[in-house]
Amino acid sequence: MLRHLRPALVLLTGLTLVTGLAYPLAMTGIAGALFPAQAQGSLVRDQDGTLIGSALIGQTFASERYFHGRPSATVAPDPADPAKTVPAPYNAANSGGANLGPTNPALIERVKADLATLGAENPADPVPQDLVTTSGSGLDPDVSPEAALFQVPRVAKARGLSEESLRALVAGQVQEPSLGILGERRVNVLALNRALDLGPMPARQAR
Template sequence: MLKQIRPALVILVVLTVVTGLIYPLAMTGIAGVMMPRQAEGSLVVDESGKVLGSDLIGQVFTKEIYFHGRPSATTAPDPKDATKTVPAPYNAANSGGSNYGPTNKALIDRVKDDTIKLQAENPNAPVPQDLVTTSGSGLDPDITPEAALFQVPRVAKARKISEDEVRALVTGLVQGRTLGLIGEPRVNVLALNMALDKLPKS
């Protein structure tokens, strides 16, 4: 019996060391050498070296002078009651959507309310879908070019600059499909807001 168990135990130990230790360390080392910025989380830093966020994870922008990202349905434990959760937009520790179905009343009411607010912001254009719906991860850092362009009148008015100037900024930051095939055209909200802050003050 020991004759049969020994090879199994040896294989278990070898595979555990190879796949659980050597391989992850090798991949981490290779990634750190070949793509150091991505391996560190694709962090975005300003001129002073202060970390402003990540290219990969959205964040909340509520001021009128900034473009707003997609709604996020991520949550965090309620500090008052650990058995419950509270909304925590873009919580990277709890990636996920709301799991509400299309007939869920809470979802319908939220989307309806958000649509009414956004329509008042720009009554001359239809509200883009991604400004009222959450992504599957809840961490999406990008919006569609249509969603960015929809917000141009509000941002231009809040910053007291021309819509054409803001629209040109949006157009210049549109990223195409990866390799020309994968995904959809998009605009990174953090990059767009950083570029806005660099515009000359009026």
């Protein structure tokens, strides 16, 4: 019996050490050496070193002076009743979509309200789809170039800037599909808003 078990135990131990310990440690070390920023979560820091977010996770910008991301349907436990949940946009600990069907009254009312608000901000252009729809993860940090450009009139008015200068800023933040074919053209909202604050513009206000 032992003669038959020994090879299996040796193989199990060897594979556990190689694939469960050595390989993960080696890949972690290589990733940290070659791609240190990405390995640490693609963190974004302000000029003084203050952590302001991650390039991989969206965040809420409520001020009219900033570009807004797409809606997020993530939730968190209700502090008053842990058995219930409350909205918590871009909650990285609980990513996910709303799972509401296209005929759900709550979804229809929310989209209608968002369309009315956005339409009042910029009645000259149609509202881009990604400004009223959530992503599957609820953490999407990007919007389409069209969604960013749609918000230019509001941000320009709030900051007292020309729309032409903001359109140029948006154009400079557009990321092309990876390798030219993977994904779509996009704008990272945090990077765009950071560029707003770092440029020759009025001082930052609270988000």
